[in-house]
Amino acid sequence: MMRPSDKPTLFLIGDSTVKNGQGNGGGNQWGWGSFISDYFDSTRINVENHALGGTSSRTFRTRGLWTKVLDKIKPGDYVIMQFGHNDGSPLDDTARARGTIKSTGDEVREIYNPITKQQEVVHTYGWYMSRFIIEAREKGAIPIVCSPVPRSNWTDGKVKRGGEGYSKLAEETARTAGAHYIDLNLLISEKYDALGEDRVRKMFPADHTHTNMEGAKVNAAAVVDGLRGTPGFSLNHYLNKSKN
Numbered sequence: 001m002m003r004p005s006d007k008p009t010l011f012l013i014g015d016s017t018v019k020n021g022q023g024n025g026g027g028n029q030w031g032w033g034s035f036i037s038d039y040f041d042s043t044r045i046n047v048e049n050h051a052l053g054g055t056s057s058r059t060f061r062t063r064g065l066w067t068k069v070l071d072k073i074k075p076g077d078y079v080i081m082q083f084g085h086n087d088g089s090p091l092d093d094t095a096r097a098r099g100t101i102k103s104t105g106d107e108v109r110e111i112y113n114p115i116t117k118q119q120e121v122v123h124t125y126g127w128y129m130s131r132f133i134i135e136a137r138e139k140g141a142i143p144i145v146c147s148p149v150p151r152s153n154w155t156d157g158k159v160k161r162g163g164e165g166y167s168k169l170a171e172e173t174a175r176t177a178g179a180h181y182i183d184l185n186l187l188i189s190e191k192y193d194a195l196g197e198d199r200v201r202k203m204f205p206a207d208h209t210h211t212n213m214e215g216a217k218v219n220a221a222a223v224v225d226g227l228r229g230t231p232g233f234s235l236n237h238y239l240n241k242s243k244n
Contacts, residue, residue, distance in 0.1 A: 007044060007045050007046050008045050008046070008074075008076045008077050008078065008238070009045070009046040009047070009048055009072070009073075009074075009077045009078070010036075010040065010045060010046065010047045010048070010077070010078045010079075010080065010235070010238075011048050011050060011069055011072070011073065011077065011078065011079045011080070011141075012033045012036065012047070012048065012049040012050060012051055012079075012080050012081075013050050013051055013060060013065070013066065013069060013079065013080070013081045013082075013083075013132070014031075014033070014051035014055075014060075014080075014081060014082040014083055014146075015051060015052070015053060015054065015055050015056070015082070015083060015085050015086055016029070016031060016051075016052075016053030016054060016085075016209075016210060017031050017032065017082070017085060017148070017149050017209065017210065017211070017219075018031045018032060018033040018049065018051035018082050019031040019033060019034075019049070019051045019052060019053045028205050028206070028212045028213070029205075029206060029210040029211070029212065030210075030211060030212060030213045030215070030216035031049075031051060031053075031211075031216055032149070032211075032216045032217075032219035032220040032222075032223060033049035033051050033220075034049070034213075034216055034220075035216055035217050035220040036049075036220045036223055036224070038220070038240070039220070039221075039224045039239055039240055040238050040239060040240055041238055041239070041240045041241075044238050045238040048072075050065065050068070050069050051082075052065060054086060054096065054098070055083075055086060055098070056083060056086040056087045056089065056098040056099065056100055056128075057083040057084075057087055057100055057125055057128035057129050057132070058087070058098060058099070058100045058122065058123070058128050059086075059096070059098045060083065060128075061128055061131065061132075062116075062120070066132065066135075070135055070136070070139060073136060073139040073140070073141045074139070074140065074141075075139070075140025075141070076140060076141075077139075077140070077141040077142070078141060078142045078143075078144065078235050079132070079136045079141050079142070079143045079144065080144045080146060080223070081129065081132050081133075081143065081144070081145055081146065082145075082146040082147070082148060082149070082184065083125070083128075083129065083148070083166075084125070084147070084148035084162075084165070084166030084167075084169070084170060085148050085149075085166075085209060086098050086099075087099060087100045087102070087125045087166060088102065088166075091109060091111050091122050092111040092112065092113060092114065093114070094114045094115075096115065097111075097113050097114060097115045097116075099122075100122065100123065100124060100125040100127075100128060101122060101123065101124040101125065102124070102125060102166075102169070103124040103125065103126060103169070104124060104125065104126025104127075104130075104169050104172045104173050104176070105124055105126065105127075106123075106124070106127065107123075107124055108121050108122065108123055108124075109121070109122050110122075125166065125169050125173075126169055126172065126173040126176075129145065129169075129170065129173045129174075129177070130173055130176070130177040133145070133173070133174070133177040133178065133179045134177060137178070137179075142180070142234070142235065143177075143179040143180070144179060144180040144181070144182060144227075144235070145170050145171075145173065145174035145179045145180070145181050145182070146170070146181075146182045146184040146223065146226070147162065147166065147167035147170040147171065147181075147182070147183055147184050147185040147186070148162060148166050148167065148170070148184070148185060149184055149185065149188050149211075149219055150162060150185050150188055150189045150192065151208045151209050152192075152200055152201055152203070152204040152208040152209075153208055154197050154201075157193075157196075157197055158189075158193055159189050159192040159193060159197075159200065160189075161185060161186065161189050162185045163185070163186070167183065167185040167186070171183065180230060180233065182223065182226030182227065182229075182230075183226070184219075184222060184223060184226060187222040187225055187226055188218070188219055188222045191218055191221075191222055192218075195218070200215070203215030203218070224239065227239070
């Protein structure tokens with residue numbers, strides 16, 4: 001068995017839909033990051049979930065959470081990132097001030113942040129995501145971008161896809177910044193459609209965004225499906241062969 005210091009680490013960053021434990025709201029809310037380690041051989045790779053409920057691609061950075069992860073990254077590690085659910089929030093409200101500009105370009109907006117009580121230059125979703133990608137790669141890690149998981153919103157028996165929203169922005173950023181991409185929104189949407197609206201709605205006990213344990217396990221399996229769908233990807237060598 002390898003020593004922990006000799007093994008690569010898979011770092012997870014994201015919001016409450018990724019967060020370990022019982023999500024952002026307590027109770028029966030779980031993120032898929034709680035179960036992704038079940039699919040990996042723990043004797044060969046470490047899995048660390050640093051996601052935090054309520055964060056956006058912007059606040060994960062401005063609150064210093066990314067710096068703590070970046071300080072731990074070593075060559076040969078991996079970073080899976082999934083943001084978007086909170087990026088559509090207001091830029092400068094008095095509740096959280098966590099939104100980003102909905103674009104992959106270089107637009108900026110200077111605001112007064114009522115939370116930090118300081119002026120702040122807010123960038124686009126794509127800008128913040130590309131910084132994660134570039135900085136992880138500079139430390140020798142391999143970045144993977146996931147599109148945001150779908151919410152439990154249904155029309156005519158089909159869950160609503162996010163292909164024209166943050167999923168599209170995530171894909172564009174991954175392509176231009178040089179990261180692997182998993183269309184997690186599509187993969188999970190297809191699983192939800194197959195399970196059926198009645199069953200899936202029960203996986204969202206509190207709202208249309210946060211899953212219970214069953215839903216989180218479905219989502220974790222979809223992440224692994226996405227990894228396996230990338231032929232020759234080195235991270236797949238660490239998957240637990242006994243876990244289907």
